[in-house]
Amino acid sequence: MKNTQKKLKAKQFRYLSKKNIKNPMVYIRDFFQQQTDIINWQNDINLFVITGAYPAMSTGGYPENGYNCHQMIKQMEIAYVIFKQCGLPKHKDPLTLFDTRNDYFNYSYGLELTCNNKRSPYDLIRKFFSYQPLQKWYKTMDDLMEQLTLKRSIGNEHFGDKIVVIREFLIRLAYALYYIYEHGGISIPLPPYVHIQSRKQHEEAESNNETNESLGGPHDIRDEEKMSEMNSAELETKNKGANLKEDATQKITGLYMEAADHLDTVTTLEENMTCIQQTLQSP
Structure with missing residues (x-):
């Protein structure tokens, strides 16, 4: 107010x-x-x-x-x-x-x-x-x-x-x-519940409030809670995506290593690639 x-x-x-x-x-x-x-x-x-x-x-x-x-x-x-x-x-x-x-x-x-x-x-x-x-x-x-x-x-x-x-x-x-x-x-x-604030602090606080209003910032505590919930949901989604990406990378790396175990050192590069592709496609 x-x-x-x-x-x-x-x-x-x-x-x-x-x-x-x-x-x-x-x-x-x-x-x-x-x-x-x-x-x-x-x-x-x-x-x-x-x-x-x-x-x-x-x-x-x-x-x-x-x-x-x-x-x-x-x-x-x-x-x-x-x-x-x-x-x-x-x-x-x-x-x-x-x-x-x-x-x-x-x-x-x-x-x-x-x-x-x-x-x-x-x-x-x-x-x-x-x-x-x-x-x-x-x-x-x-x-x-x-x-x-x-x-x-x-x-x-x-x-x-x-x-x-x-x-x-x-x-x-x-x-x-x-x-x-x-x-x-x-x-x-002053009554015991009154907190002392200098004029400079009061003017700075009012200036910050006006800036928030002009930028469309939160105007009351309900807006702040909503913003906090949105930020939490966004962070959770990012974390899940990062975990899935990491699991996929680990799986692919393991499959490549498994395929490499079956490779003959004297085979050609083309044969090696064919073997790797077959391994990746297997269930």
Whole structure:
């Protein structure tokens, strides 16, 4: 059965390239190796949200505002690719900050975002998109950027108390990508019957299946069994033919030897051939 899940394409996003969609780690490594570190990035996010939510505190037309907005949206898109490609389930209560008391202490004393006392970008990403979908996150970022740039509110109490939630989710998403960067990937809990297969292996398997179909190869196990039976029958027929040929050769050789025993060494070649023919014709 073919995989019916739609593949993500660059045209679905504002900033992602095909390379980023194929391997989100390309962007994640570049950002945390070349652009900034998690502490400075957390401060940038915090400042952007505060000044964007309350125009009186706006920092105006600083070019950093546009850069930071661009990077935050791009990181949302990267996280969305991970969310979809890994098939992460939505969280039934995304506003739950801590699952255990240890998670609370990890956050309070070291700003370590954990789930059941372990770093879990898996949990952070699925909560992010359980709170609101990507399209609404686009709208949130556009509104913040507009208020920050124009230094005026686009509506009375436009964000309200939700601005606290928005800031927390943006910072947590940044940490999710940072944890993925540090770990070199993301760990996902899977049922025991699931076998792990890389995308390359999956694509190679699909390519082989398509090749078999185009060549008229077997499509299911019944076809394979039929082909196996046909090959076995053909091999058995060849073996029988080879055995019969070998028996006939041995018989003829024996008859020639028997005829030779009756030959006189002084007889002519013609007489010898006549004797051999008579021997072969005898029962």
